[in-house]
Amino acid sequence: MAAQESHEEEVPTRERILREASRLFSRKGYHGTSTREIAEAVEIRQPSLFHHFPSKRDIMSELIDIDHGESSIVAERQAAGKGSAALRLYRYLVWDIAFICRCAYDLTSVELVVDDPIFADKMAKRDALVIARRSMIEQAIDSGEFVSVDADLAEKAIVWILRGDIADTAGQAVPDADVVADQLASFILRALLEDASQLGEIRAAGSITEV
Amino acid sequence: MAAQESHEEEVPTRERILREASRLFSRKGYHGTSTREIAEAVEIRQPSLFHHFPSKRDIMSELIDIDHGESSIVAERQAAGKGSAALRLYRYLVWDIAFICRCAYDLTSVELVVDDPIFADKMAKRDALVIARRSMIEQAIDSGEFVSVDADLAEKAIVWILRGDIADTAGQAVPDADVVADQLASFILRALLEDASQLGEIRAAGSITEV
């Protein structure tokens, strides 16, 4: 309380670089954004960036890790769980969407850039996430909770919605994150459930317990 | 039949540029793709590109027009139509998805790049498409066909799915375009319909008449 400013607005430069870079990457693309633009947004000179990150690629790399890290843990835990697979999918979806909405960074560019050959080393964790999601869908189809859709296509549709939500919220702190999360997760569940009237129970059960 | 090769494999250079550029743009991004890479893929030298297009930007610009042109016409016609709004939305969706699947170009990059400031002039037509889609959703909610969801959010979810499908098919001629179109349109309709049992009627009616 002595040396610290009471404003508490003090955001470390490294943190500001990640925020501004993520914002620019998603508006203009990774390759379309120069290190000079990032530096200007952070209000430092361009070479000063390289004091905090060894290269431009490492800035993007850290954003990818932030995006993939916790999501894959939650998805894999839910995929390996017991009980209603539809409920477990709902829980994962609500958690992931809320995470996206609350994130300080604009992670839009992440899903676009992992397909770029220069970030090929980041694809493994992304693939693990895909497998976990598809597993939950297949479990729900086998148990009769979901209609008999193409599990691959359904998983893709879910990713597309998540990816779109990332682009839409775009790093701005969404005040009603939980509302958006429930709305989108309900949209997805309604498209998949054999009996749409079960959605009420799932939403009630999903909002009680922790993931 | 005299001067023409019987192989009929003769694809004009300009056409090949559009195809290869669209493929590269979606894999590496617009800014991440150099004119030298495009030229190499087309098997000509880099300056020869500029005989067919005045600039790299004009190549992307033409791909954007291809993507937005017919889609907006079909969407606006269906939005202004009469009768079941759910059916009209289904017809538009099936047409658009099938169009995406059959397109010779990989239009993944289009939806990403229209947000880039340098393509700001292309945003008007994209906005018209958004309005037409949201209009159909609002009509279906008002008539009681759809559950009372947030029309903005539903429209976004649809775009995200369409965008994802574009990225997924990625310019390769999908053999079962009509099957994929019906599956994805059904996914969306099921998520929105108040009475899911109406989907059968809509699919039957949608496959008979032309758009």
Add this chain to the structure above:
DNA sequence: GAGGTACCCTATCGATTGATAGGGGTGATC
């Protein structure tokens, strides 16, 4: 107060970018 660390600066590097200048070959038309 000497040494070390953290952070930012100016100046500049080599590589790559999109685009232009200008020449050459081919085929159709008159």
Add this chain to the structure above:
DNA sequence: GATCACCCCTATCAATCGATAGGGTACCTC
């Protein structure tokens, strides 16, 4: 056979890219 349009070439441009070199200043530790 002269002309012209079409298409592709080599050579090269200025601008911009990511990254490095090296110096200056504030602050902490001993």
